[in-house]
Amino acid sequence: MAKFREQAQFDSSAQSAYTMLPWRFTPLDEEGYVATNMAGEYVTMSASEVSDFAGGALRPDQPIYDELKSRHFLIDDDTQVAIDLLALKIRTKLAPLANFTGLHIFVTTLRCEHSCPYCQVSRANDDKREFDMSEETALRSLDLAFRSPSPAIKIEFQGGESTLNMPIIRFIVAEALRRNETARRNLAFVIATNLAVLDDEILQFARQHDILISTSLDGPADLHNRNRPRPGKNSYEKAVEGIARARTALGHYNVGALMTTTAASLPQVRAIIDEYIRMDFGGIFLRPLSPYGFAIKTKSYASYDQKKWLEFFFEGLDYIIELNLGGFEFIEHYSAMVLKKMLTPLQTSYVDLMSPAGMGIGAVVYNYDGVVYASDESRMLAEMGDTTFALGNVHDHDFADIFLGDALLEPLEQSFAASVPGCSWCAFEPWCGAEPVFHHATQGDFVGKKPLSSFCTRNMALFRGLITRMEANPKVRRIFERWANIV
Amino acid sequence: MITLRGRLTQFNLPALERGPVIVRLSDRTDRPAPLSRLEAFIHHRGPVPGGFGWYLVKDAETLALLPEGAAAAVLSEDFQHLADGDVVRLEPAKGAIRTLFRKAVAYNHFLLTERCNNYCLMCSQPPRAVDDGWIVDEVLEALPLMDRAAREIGFTGGEPTLLGARFIELVQAAGSHLPNTALHVLSNGRSFATGSLARDLGAVRHPDLMLGIPVYADLAHVHDHVVQADGAFDETIRGILALKAQGVRVEIRVVLQEQTVPRLVPLARFLARNLLFVDHVALMGLELTGFARANLERIWIDPVDYQTELTEAVGILDRAGMKVSIYNSQHCVLEPSLRRFARRSISDWKQEYIPECAGCDAQSECGGFFTSAKFRYSRGISPIVKAA
Secondary structure (H helix, E strand, O other), X not given: OOOOOOHHHHOOHHHXXXXXXXXXXXXXXXXXXXXXXXXXXXXEEEHHHHHHHHOOOOOOOOHHHHHHHHOOOEEEOOEOHHHHHHHHHHHHHHHHHHHOOOEEEEEOEOEEOOOOOOOOOOEEOOOOHHHEOOHHHHHHHHHHHHHOOOOEEEEEEEOOOHHHHHHHHHHHHHHHHHHHHHHOOEEEEEEEOOOOOOOHHHHHHHHHOOOEEEEEOOOOHHHHHHHOOOOOOOHHHHHHHHHHHHHHHHOHHHEEEEXXXXXXXXXXXXXXXXXXXXXXXXXXOOOOOOXXXXXXXXXXXXOOOHHHHHHHHHHHHHHHHHHHHOOOOOEEHHHHHHHHHHHOOOOOOOHHHOOOOOEOOOEEEEOOOOEEEOOHHHHHHHHOOOOOOEXXXXXXXXXXXXXXXXXXXXXXXXXXXXXXXXXOOOOOHHHOOXXXXXXXXXXXXXXXOHHHOHHHHHHHHHHHHHHHHHHHXXXXXXXXXXXXXXX | OOOOEEEOOEXXXXXXXXXXXXXXXXXXXXXXXXXXXXXXXXXXXXXXXXXXXXXXXXXXXXXXXXXXXXXXEEOOHHHOOOOOOOEEEEEHHHOEEEEEEOOOOOEEEEEOOOOOOOOOOOOOOOOOOOOOOHHHHHHHHHHHHOOOOOOEEEEEOOOHHHXXXXXXXXXXXXXXXXXXXXXXXXXXXXXXXXXXXXXXXXXXOOOOEEEEEEOOOOOHHXXXXXXXXXXXXXXXXXXXXXXXXXXXXXXXXXXXXXXXXXXXXXXXXXXXXXXXXXXXXXXXOOOOOOHHHHOHHHHOOOHHHOXXXXXXXXXXXXXXXXXXXXXXXXXXXXXXXXXXXXXXXXXXXXXXXXXXXXXXXXXXXXXXXXXXXXXXXXXXXXXXXXXX
């Protein structure tokens, strides 16, 4: 039997200098730094480790050396395969771009019987059909939707209250199914509804075509009814009862709920979470409020700043972590989407955290009147008089005009965070988005100055908050690993 | 323990006049003549039909019952397990028999070559630089005789891919002759690094193929030390990428030993991040044969001493949605939360229980021991007694 060699004989790390692969670092807290590689894998490092590594002075016997080597921050004489793996991870991250637009939002009507002050777009309920989508507009919108190369096409009906125009929803579903007999996409439908006018006939229709229901639930009755006024002051009761009916008809997991955060929400994050638990949801998306539409007009956006929202968010997150540590599984979805980027090679389809931005190529909006918008926020901006992100009209423009026109490509080209000042050297860039619509709305510029951007402030705090929590407690890390891998 | 190769007590004279043969066994007296001429009749009791090419009997007295001039062998005690549908190689001149395929077991495997380009510290089948190309011919001849209802067969070594084009030929033959049988290949993956062999393998489009490939650490030098080959880690990883790019399914195999446990958790994280697309991860206890026995003191770590690392590693892989299994472990030394990942992975012919297992209620779920465990087993072995 030949002699076996010792491990040290296979370790040539010390034989020559290491080569750094692209990496970035950003302060994490008073003492430490967080460093990321090109694909978004991170390590926490001390200031002296950062300095040693950056200066080419890190020694193989320092424990951080192996961690940096394992996570593809460096290569040395031992191994070069890190470059293959890094390239593969970058390709994996960017691969979904080739699918192009997957989410197609159809605004069936602007009419709504709610009059929520934070709503960006709805019109008080009247019988004016001028705010309804016509069959002609629907057909031309479907032409565009099926031109998308995406193997999965999701059609989401929004409003107003989308179901106030059921005839067009039925028309679009029937027509999409007919076209899909030859188009052969993975076709799905979602109805976004406040559930207040949802009758059994609609549920029967939804059941027949496997249509998902997405609704609003802002928290406990007081808060919900205050946020979402309607005649009868019973929005909450309608929503709760509607969720139960919809689950019975469609199945528990086919009914989702989203909350909107307002100034009134801020002191009661636990009560909001408890409401979601009471309603038997598996998680909650603690959402920031967007700065568009009525939300700005009524000052409900300016009425609380990012700091207050962050306090609200982290109080909620810590409460949810506490529940999970106690054995009750419950997910915070904003964190889950960020953690997926931090801890897995995969991407989320959350358009706010896409780089390049998801506008137009992640989701697109066909308004009731045939105007095509790059995103939901784009149409809200248009309602305020700024039509920068109106990409065209289904009646006047074809697929190339709309999806290859300057109105979309200009902001998209400026939405690669990796090439943006303030982002290109940020360690959090691999996880972050670009949000050209937001920065245009708030700063009049697709890129914006990041130190003035509340989007940047919020996400930086979120990234740091998630990292410090999982670095401090391995049990939290395990919970986060689970969240990161929910689909 | 069941013996798979050995000397027969006796071949009769007509047998000695014939050369070596690979032959399928049948115990059916109503076998159609065109088939029985090509087969060996295995006699258990009762009358002996005529027309078979060969006869295998249990004792010398039975020879008298055979047709005039029939070629026959008397099976030794060790080979009484042979049964209908099994495939054996008979070598009358050497008085030898080898079992190639047993119909009754779920998994039959074939060692394709003893040559290898790794030299693993714990190799259970130490490589030899010999010219053993005859093995390929033998397996190619045996494949068409095997039961097409077989659930799974395996190709092992040595390193089967060192056979190059002949390896591809074997996979092709397995897929063609056993289209409903899964094929599992144990390889170190290095031959696939440059891409061309992976392309050839992908082009076979075997209906149910899995390559089991070892990755022992996230750090190249730790892996290279275990396999005693510089540069092996990079080649193995590139090989896995090339195989998956060709749509070939890959299972990562990690042997749990003194050298691999310290990097087990980082390895799990590495796999989840870089190789999320592999089809299975198997975390495997040691089999104490071959080099593993010679290097016992160097490689042994008691399983009770790595349960923390194992729990964390399995958790990382499981939470990442990867399919993960623990092989070659005993239930009583596993963290209870890990038992659902444990598989009964030890082949029946080398699986045993030990005296300490007496009175254990978990034996039916437990994988038991390799026969070789007598050289060392965990201090944590003790019966699991379930509440009545």
